[in-house]
Amino acid sequence: RKEVEQDPGPFNVPEGATVAFNCTYSNSASQSFFWYRQDCRKEPKLLMSVYSSGNEDGRFTAQLNRASQYISLLIRDSKLSDSATYLCVVNRAYNFNKFYFGSGTKLNVKP
Amino acid sequence: DGGITQSPKYLFRKEGQNVTLSCEQNLNHDAMYWYRQDPGQGLRLIYYSQIVNDFQKGDIAEGYSVSREKKESFPLTVTSAQKNPTAFYLCASSPRGTANTGELFFGEGSRLTVL
Numbered sequence: 383r384k385e386v387e388q389d390p391g392p393f394n395v396p397e398g399a400t401v402a403f404n405c406t407y408s409n410s411a412s413q414s415f416f417w418y419r420q421d422c423r424k425e426p427k428l429l430m431s432v433y434s435s436g437n438e439d440g441r442f443t444a445q446l447n448r449a450s451q452y453i454s455l456l457i458r459d460s461k462l463s464d465s466a467t468y469l470c471v472v473n474r475a476y477n478f479n480k481f482y483f484g485s486g487t488k489l490n491v492k493p
Numbered sequence: 494d495g496g497i498t499q500s501p502k503y504l505f506r507k508e509g510q511n512v513t514l515s516c517e518q519n520l521n522h523d524a525m526y527w528y529r530q531d532p533g534q535g536l537r538l539i540y541y542s543q544i545v546n547d548f549q550k551g552d553i554a555e556g557y558s559v560s561r562e563k564k565e566s567f568p569l570t571v572t573s574a575q576k577n578p579t580a581f582y583l584c585a586s587s588p589r590g591t592a593n594t595g596e597l598f599f600g601e602g603s604r605l606t607v608l
Contacts, residue, residue, distance in 0.1 A: 386535070423604075424601070424602075425583055428596050480538070481526075481597060483528075483536040483537075485533065485535035486535060
Protein backbone atom coordinates (compact mmCIF):
# COMPACT_ATOMS: atom_id res chain seq x y z
CA ARG A 383 0.00 0.00 0.00
CA LYS A 384 1.32 3.47 -0.86
CA GLU A 385 2.28 5.80 1.97
CA VAL A 386 0.23 8.63 0.50
CA GLU A 387 -2.63 8.32 -1.97
CA GLN A 388 -4.33 10.99 -4.00
CA ASP A 389 -6.96 11.11 -6.74
CA PRO A 390 -4.89 11.95 -9.84
CA GLY A 391 -7.72 13.94 -11.46
CA PRO A 392 -7.67 15.97 -13.56
CA PHE A 393 -10.18 18.26 -11.96
CA ASN A 394 -11.48 20.60 -14.64
CA VAL A 395 -13.27 23.59 -13.12
CA PRO A 396 -14.36 27.05 -14.33
CA GLU A 397 -12.85 30.21 -12.94
CA GLY A 398 -14.46 31.19 -9.67
CA ALA A 399 -15.36 27.64 -8.69
CA THR A 400 -14.57 26.02 -5.37
CA VAL A 401 -12.66 22.75 -5.59
CA ALA A 402 -11.52 20.28 -2.96
CA PHE A 403 -8.84 17.59 -3.01
CA ASN A 404 -8.39 14.78 -0.54
CA CYS A 405 -5.39 12.71 0.32
CA THR A 406 -5.05 9.65 2.56
CA TYR A 407 -1.97 8.39 4.35
CA SER A 408 -1.30 4.89 5.54
CA ASN A 409 0.92 5.30 8.58
CA SER A 410 -0.86 6.44 11.72
CA ALA A 411 2.49 7.53 13.18
CA SER A 412 2.76 10.31 10.61
CA GLN A 413 3.26 13.62 12.36
CA SER A 414 3.35 16.46 9.90
CA PHE A 415 1.45 17.19 6.72
CA PHE A 416 1.79 19.59 3.82
CA TRP A 417 0.51 20.61 0.42
CA TYR A 418 2.98 21.38 -2.33
CA ARG A 419 2.22 22.85 -5.73
CA GLN A 420 4.02 21.71 -8.87
CA ASP A 421 3.71 23.47 -12.21
CA CYS A 422 4.26 21.51 -15.40
CA ARG A 423 7.89 20.38 -15.74
CA LYS A 424 8.95 22.47 -12.74
CA GLU A 425 10.05 21.73 -9.21
CA PRO A 426 7.49 21.43 -6.36
CA LYS A 427 7.04 24.39 -4.03
CA LEU A 428 5.52 24.45 -0.56
CA LEU A 429 1.96 25.78 -0.66
CA MET A 430 1.04 25.35 2.99
CA SER A 431 1.47 23.21 6.07
CA VAL A 432 -1.58 21.43 7.49
CA TYR A 433 -2.24 21.86 11.19
CA SER A 434 -4.46 19.72 13.41
CA SER A 435 -6.94 22.51 13.93
CA GLY A 436 -7.11 23.32 10.22
CA ASN A 437 -5.65 26.44 8.70
CA GLU A 438 -6.36 28.98 6.04
CA ASP A 439 -4.17 31.06 3.76
CA GLY A 440 -6.20 33.41 1.61
CA ARG A 441 -8.33 31.31 -0.74
CA PHE A 442 -6.75 28.06 0.45
CA THR A 443 -7.94 26.01 3.42
CA ALA A 444 -6.27 22.84 4.66
CA GLN A 445 -7.80 20.31 7.03
CA LEU A 446 -6.43 17.25 8.80
CA ASN A 447 -8.46 14.30 10.09
CA ARG A 448 -6.13 12.07 12.09
CA ALA A 449 -8.79 9.54 13.00
CA SER A 450 -9.53 8.84 9.33
CA GLN A 451 -5.99 9.57 8.20
CA TYR A 452 -6.85 12.05 5.52
CA ILE A 453 -5.91 15.57 4.57
CA SER A 454 -7.87 17.98 2.41
CA LEU A 455 -7.21 21.14 0.47
CA LEU A 456 -10.01 23.52 -0.48
CA ILE A 457 -9.48 26.24 -3.06
CA ARG A 458 -12.13 28.96 -3.25
CA ASP A 459 -12.68 31.36 -6.14
CA SER A 460 -10.32 29.44 -8.45
CA LYS A 461 -8.04 31.47 -10.69
CA LEU A 462 -6.48 30.43 -13.98
CA SER A 463 -3.12 30.65 -12.23
CA ASP A 464 -4.18 27.91 -9.79
CA SER A 465 -3.83 25.37 -12.62
CA ALA A 466 -1.11 23.00 -11.44
CA THR A 467 -0.58 19.65 -9.77
CA TYR A 468 -1.09 19.60 -6.01
CA LEU A 469 1.05 17.17 -4.04
CA CYS A 470 0.16 15.87 -0.62
CA VAL A 471 3.23 15.32 1.57
CA VAL A 472 3.58 13.51 4.87
CA ASN A 473 6.48 13.28 7.31
CA ARG A 474 6.98 10.84 10.17
CA ALA A 475 8.60 12.74 13.02
CA TYR A 476 10.67 9.77 14.17
CA ASN A 477 12.05 9.35 10.67
CA PHE A 478 13.86 12.62 10.66
CA ASN A 479 13.09 14.74 7.62
CA LYS A 480 11.94 11.80 5.51
CA PHE A 481 9.04 13.08 3.45
CA TYR A 482 6.55 10.96 1.55
CA PHE A 483 4.89 12.44 -1.51
CA GLY A 484 1.59 11.56 -3.10
CA SER A 485 1.47 11.31 -6.89
CA GLY A 486 -0.46 14.57 -7.11
CA THR A 487 -3.86 15.84 -8.18
CA LYS A 488 -3.99 17.83 -11.38
CA LEU A 489 -6.17 20.94 -11.47
CA ASN A 490 -7.17 22.72 -14.67
CA VAL A 491 -9.00 26.00 -14.19
CA LYS A 492 -10.79 27.06 -17.38
CA PRO A 493 -11.89 30.58 -18.35
CA ASP B 494 20.69 34.84 -4.03
CA GLY B 495 20.43 31.70 -1.90
CA GLY B 496 19.15 28.55 -3.45
CA ILE B 497 19.83 25.15 -4.92
CA THR B 498 21.50 24.74 -8.27
CA GLN B 499 21.21 21.56 -10.27
CA SER B 500 23.12 20.83 -13.42
CA PRO B 501 22.78 19.91 -16.13
CA LYS B 502 19.12 20.74 -16.77
CA TYR B 503 18.88 18.27 -19.63
CA LEU B 504 21.11 15.28 -20.21
CA PHE B 505 21.14 12.52 -22.77
CA ARG B 506 23.01 9.33 -22.10
CA LYS B 507 23.66 6.15 -23.98
CA GLU B 508 22.82 2.87 -22.35
CA GLY B 509 25.66 1.50 -20.29
CA GLN B 510 27.13 4.89 -19.38
CA ASN B 511 27.35 6.34 -15.90
CA VAL B 512 26.31 9.94 -15.46
CA THR B 513 26.68 12.34 -12.52
CA LEU B 514 24.11 15.01 -11.67
CA SER B 515 25.33 17.98 -9.70
CA CYS B 516 23.51 19.59 -6.78
CA GLU B 517 24.89 22.60 -4.92
CA GLN B 518 23.18 24.67 -2.21
CA ASN B 519 24.23 27.89 -0.51
CA LEU B 520 21.43 27.87 2.08
CA ASN B 521 23.64 26.37 4.79
CA HIS B 522 21.17 23.48 5.11
CA ASP B 523 22.23 20.30 6.85
CA ALA B 524 19.94 17.85 5.07
CA MET B 525 19.96 17.12 1.36
CA TYR B 526 17.90 14.72 -0.74
CA TRP B 527 17.60 13.22 -4.19
CA TYR B 528 14.20 12.36 -5.59
CA ARG B 529 13.14 10.82 -8.84
CA GLN B 530 9.84 11.67 -10.55
CA ASP B 531 8.29 9.69 -13.40
CA PRO B 532 5.30 10.92 -15.44
CA GLY B 533 2.09 10.77 -13.43
CA GLN B 534 3.89 9.61 -10.32
CA GLY B 535 4.91 11.15 -7.06
CA LEU B 536 8.44 11.84 -5.98
CA ARG B 537 10.37 8.80 -4.82
CA LEU B 538 13.35 9.15 -2.51
CA ILE B 539 16.66 7.84 -3.84
CA TYR B 540 19.16 8.94 -1.18
CA TYR B 541 19.31 11.46 1.61
CA SER B 542 21.99 12.94 3.81
CA GLN B 543 21.51 14.62 7.16
CA ILE B 544 25.11 15.61 7.70
CA VAL B 545 28.45 15.77 5.90
CA ASN B 546 30.09 12.39 5.27
CA ASP B 547 26.91 10.51 6.03
CA PHE B 548 24.02 9.41 3.81
CA GLN B 549 21.25 6.83 3.79
CA LYS B 550 19.45 4.89 1.10
CA GLY B 551 15.94 5.91 0.28
CA ASP B 552 13.25 3.74 -1.23
CA ILE B 553 14.81 3.26 -4.68
CA ALA B 554 18.59 3.46 -4.19
CA GLU B 555 19.53 0.54 -6.45
CA GLY B 556 21.63 1.66 -9.39
CA TYR B 557 22.47 5.04 -7.82
CA SER B 558 25.33 6.35 -5.69
CA VAL B 559 25.97 9.61 -3.83
CA SER B 560 28.64 11.36 -1.82
CA ARG B 561 28.51 14.16 0.75
CA GLU B 562 32.04 15.43 1.15
CA LYS B 563 30.96 19.03 1.60
CA LYS B 564 27.88 20.53 3.21
CA GLU B 565 27.05 22.44 0.03
CA SER B 566 27.28 19.56 -2.41
CA PHE B 567 25.40 16.28 -2.89
CA PRO B 568 26.10 14.80 -6.34
CA LEU B 569 24.14 11.81 -7.63
CA THR B 570 25.63 9.23 -9.97
CA VAL B 571 23.24 7.22 -12.10
CA THR B 572 25.10 4.03 -12.88
CA SER B 573 24.66 1.57 -15.72
CA ALA B 574 23.07 -0.77 -13.18
CA GLN B 575 19.98 1.44 -13.04
CA LYS B 576 17.56 -0.38 -15.34
CA ASN B 577 15.25 2.49 -16.21
CA PRO B 578 17.07 5.77 -15.60
CA THR B 579 15.02 8.07 -17.84
CA ALA B 580 13.29 10.42 -15.39
CA PHE B 581 13.16 13.88 -13.84
CA TYR B 582 15.63 14.12 -10.94
CA LEU B 583 15.09 16.63 -8.16
CA CYS B 584 17.55 17.64 -5.49
CA ALA B 585 16.27 19.26 -2.30
CA SER B 586 17.58 20.54 0.99
CA SER B 587 16.15 21.45 4.37
CA PRO B 588 17.49 22.94 7.58
CA ARG B 589 17.96 20.67 10.56
CA GLY B 590 14.83 20.08 12.59
CA THR B 591 12.25 20.88 9.96
CA ALA B 592 10.21 17.73 10.40
CA ASN B 593 7.29 19.87 11.45
CA THR B 594 7.65 22.74 9.03
CA GLY B 595 7.93 20.65 5.90
CA GLU B 596 9.87 23.16 3.96
CA LEU B 597 11.92 21.39 1.38
CA PHE B 598 13.79 23.66 -1.00
CA PHE B 599 14.07 22.17 -4.45
CA GLY B 600 16.41 22.76 -7.33
CA GLU B 601 14.96 23.16 -10.81
CA GLY B 602 15.60 19.53 -11.63
CA SER B 603 17.63 17.56 -14.15
CA ARG B 604 15.85 15.71 -16.93
CA LEU B 605 17.78 12.59 -17.91
CA THR B 606 16.98 10.69 -21.10
CA VAL B 607 18.66 7.41 -21.97
CA LEU B 608 18.87 6.80 -25.71
